[in-house]
Amino acid sequence: MSVDQHSDPFEERLSAALHDAGDTFEADRGTLTDVGLTRGRRIRARRRAAVLGGAAGIAFVGVGGALLLPGGNGGGEDGRTSAVSGSEVTAGAQDTPAPISGKELIRTLKGLLPDGRFSGEEGRGTDSSLGPFAKVVYDDGEGPAAVGVGLQRVKPGGSQAREATLCPDKVLTPYDSCATSVLADGSKFMMLKGYLDPDRRTDTRGWSAVLVTPQGQMISAGEWNSAAEKGEPVSRPAPPLSASQLEELATAPQWRAAVDAIPKPADWSAPPPRAAGPAVLERLAGLVPDRLDVVSKGSQGKEDAHVVVDDGKGRSFVRISVRHGMSDLVGEIYGPVEKLEDGTRVATWEKPRKEDAAGVVVWTVEALRTDGRRVMASAFSTGAQHEDAALGTPALSMEELRTIALSPWWDDLE
Incomplete structure (x- = not known):
């Protein structure tokens, strides 16, 4: 297979994306920044079932959107929202x-799968509102390993289809390799070899492959070198299947x-509008104070972006x-809230990181406008x-983050 190896590939991240749903989504749940993102995404999940819950078994990640969880309590309030597409489905099409x-x-x-012993079988059918998947614990004689496949239907040519096969940015998540290719039929394919924990504090490895066809068929396959993503010891040096x-x-x-x-979605445009990733990144870079050098930058999906800046003494994410x-x-903004004359609510906080990295401090400003637009700006001491x-x-500084979060540049993003 011909692949293009990315030397500085994409967000969220075999491991960080693993924390993006299931146990959390936030790539780094040790920070209050991610607490805020968790709140927002929890509410959106309640409306659109975009994030699946549950920690039973293994989570497989296709970074841009192919996140498949065996367990789950997702689903819309009416029970008819597709967790795999985030759109309402047409019953009995x-x-x-x-x-x-x-x-x-x-x-x-x-x-x-090659010959071996099977246990721990789990699965959901294609008519499940939580999304179909199949998972087994597979042992080829070298140690038990979780292997599974999840299925999604995505809008052909849509943002989810485009982003699902993007490699993560190594600023966000370290990994061994990530490669993408276009197959003969026009399908896009990505293979990512990474780890459960960004700081490698465990030896749990996770390898995933994502295929997106021109017809909107998305298949995510994943494997681990343990019987489960979490709660099971490493059983072998690497996952059982070769690339x-x-x-x-x-x-x-x-x-x-x-x-x-x-079931096909009734309306692909059902989700609320989202900001465009490249525009978010461009405007963030333009709002960085002139005294700082932007040394790298990237966008994640359509709503998130990041830059790494250097003040001459060190770098900040x-x-x-x-x-x-x-x-x-409105009622869930963290900490003391200031209400501005135009009705915008602003909250600021600073907290040390509790996980993954030593001595890291995170400063955050969250701004919630009256039209429902929410802007959160965070800076890390790493x-x-x-x-x-x-x-x-x-x-x-916190004041500089506040200027970024309250900038009118965000007001015309759709």
């Missing part, structure tokens, strides 16, 4: 094939047929999040979220 059960998906997965075997698993035609059995439709967060502190405090 005439052009959708008959549902495929979780047992059938498990049987397909086992049939595609070529993992690719064969993800690209097997059986999964495409199964995706076709997922600066992150911005711009979201719409957050009016129902150039990468998983690294120890490079400075005593972030390179940007």
Whole structure:
């Protein structure tokens, strides 16, 4: 397979993305910044089931959007929202094939794996409102390992389809390798080899492969070198499948047929508008004080962006999040809230990191406008979220972060 190896690839992150849903989403739940993001995404999940809950079993990540959790309590308030697409589904659509059960998906997965012993079988069918997946604990004689496949239907050519096969930015998450390619039929493919923990405090490895077809079929396959992502000891040096075997698993035609059995969304445009990633990044970079040098930058999805700045003494990671439709967060803004004349609510806080990195301090300003637009700006006293502190405090002051969060430049982003 011909691949383009990325030397400085994309957010969130085999491991950071693993914390992005399931146990949290926030790439680094030790910071109050991520507490704020968790609040916002929890509310959005309640409306659109964009994030699946539950920690039973393994989470597989296709960085840009292919996040598949075996357990879960997602689902819309009416129970008819698709967790795999975030859009309401058309019940009993005439052009959708008959549902495929979780047992059938498990049987397909086992049939595609090399000979070995199987246990810990879990699965959901294509008619599940939580999204279909199949997972087994596979042992080829070298140690038990979790292996699974998750299925999604995404809008062809849409943002989720485009972002699902983007490699993570190493500023956000360290990993061994990430490669992408375009297959003969126009499908996009990504393979990522990384770790559960950004700081490598455990030896748990996670390898994932994501395939997105021109028709909007998304298949995410993942494997670990333990029987589960968390709570199980490392059982072998590396996951059981080689890169070529993992690719064969993800690209097997059986999964495409199964995706076709997922009910089609009634309206791809149902989710609220989102800010455009490149524009968010451009404006963040333009708001950085002139006294700082921007040494690297990147965007995550459509709503988040970051820059790494240097004040001559060390580097700081600066992150911005711009979201719409957050009016129902008014009562949940963290800490003391200041209300401005135009009705905008502003909160600031500073906290040390509790996980992953030593001595890191995070300063955050959150601004919630009356139209429901929420802007959160954070600065870290390190150039990468998983690294120890490079400075005593972030390179940007709290007042400078406040200027960024309250900038009118965010007001016309759609």
